[in-house]
Amino acid sequence: MAEKIGLQSLIHRSVRNMGAGIHSVVKESAIEMIKQAYKEGIFVQITSGYRSFAEQNKLYAQGRTAPGKIVTNAKGGQSNHNYGLAIDYVLLSADGKKALWTVNKKWRRVAQIGKSLGFSWGGDWKSFKDYPHLEMMGGLTLSQLQAGKRPFLVSFLSNEVSAKQIKTVSGEKLLARGSIKTKSIITSKKSYTLPSGILKVTKPLTKGSQVTAVQKALSSLYFYPDKGAKNNGIDGYYGPKTANAVKRFQLMNGLTADGIYGPKTKSKIEQLLKK
Ligand SMILES: [Zn+2]
Numbered sequence: 703m704a705e706k707i708g709l710q711s712l713i714h715r716s717v718r719n720m721g722a723g724i725h726s727v728v729k730e731s732a733i734e735m736i737k738q739a740y741k742e743g744i745f746v747q748i749t750s751g752y753r754s755f756a757e758q759n760k761l762y763a764q765g766r767t768a769p770g771k772i773v774t775n776a777k778g779g780q781s782n783h784n785y786g787l788a789i790d791y792v793l794l795s796a797d798g799k800k801a802l803w804t805v806n807k808k809w810r811r812v813a814q815i816g817k818s819l820g821f822s823w824g825g826d827w828k829s830f831k832d833y834p835h836l837e838m839m840g841g842l843t844l845s846q847l848q849a850g851k852r853p854f855l856v857s858f859l860s861n862e863v864s865a866k867q868i869k870t871v872s873g874e875k876l877l878a879r880g881s882i883k884t885k886s887i888i889t890s891k892k893s894y895t896l897p898s899g900i901l902k903v904t905k906p907l908t909k910g911s912q913v914t915a916v917q918k919a920l921s922s923l924y925f926y927p928d929k930g931a932k933n934n935g936i937d938g939y940y941g942p943k944t945a946n947a948v949k950r951f952q953l954m955n956g957l958t959a960d961g962i963y964g965p966k967t968k969s970k971i972e973q974l975l976k977k
Pocket residue numbers: 783788789790832834835836
């Protein structure tokens with residue numbers, strides 16, 4: 703029997719194929735997707751990621767002014783790949799030597815893992831289905847990207863906002879400008895009855911259904927009190943982890959990041975849940 707391809711080889715090939723222009727959150731999430739699929743005995747490789755405008759134009763020419771079959775309808779600047787926000791994947795045989803293009807249960811499972819990490823899947827598109835395609839648009843449209851706007855993506859993998867991200871936000875006033883959304887990471891749209899008062903870390907800790915509502919609402923926006931813990935840390939106590947989730951939420955939404963829940967945080971949460 704042929705030897706099974708190693709996880710590191712899959713990651714190595716995928717990183718190479720994604721190119722240097724890939725968004726770091728897209729890249730990190732793609733690697734995580736490969737890892738999770740591998741654990742389930744699914745061998746997935748990223749075949750494409752960032753493409754420069756020139757590369758896209760070359761691809762567009764194929765089957766038109768250049769030999770080959772038509773593979774894309776997008777010219778340079780018209781594909782989400784041109785902004786480092788999209789990837790394409792394929793399944794491989796266990797030995798890693800053959801690409802398997804059949805959209806089967808395993809293929810869909812990879813898409814599902816991708817979606818759990820914040821990707822949108824081309825297989826869910828209504829008009830035209832692009833099964834290998836995953837993207838993170840950060841709530842922006844292609845025309846907004848073309849106009850120079852860039853999304854502020856938040857990785858689902860890090861519970862804590864890194865110092866570097868904080869610096870970017872305050873340094874460039876991305877969120878204050880109001881042009882950047884974190885909408886891409888919002889998938890569920892439930893409504894929660896949020897308290898109108900102030901919630902902060904107290905001694906003893908404030909607890910109750912009001913805190914639970916805030917925790918649930920934040921979690922549905924992917925700001926978990928404690929990702930990976932039981933119930934993602936939704937326990938009804940306004941402790942340091944919940945304050946941290948509030949802080950991360952505030953930071954990403956142009957609010958004073960003090961970890962104290964109040965009217966401004968409330969209305970911002972409500973606004974995002976409505977979208
Ligand atoms: Zn694609």
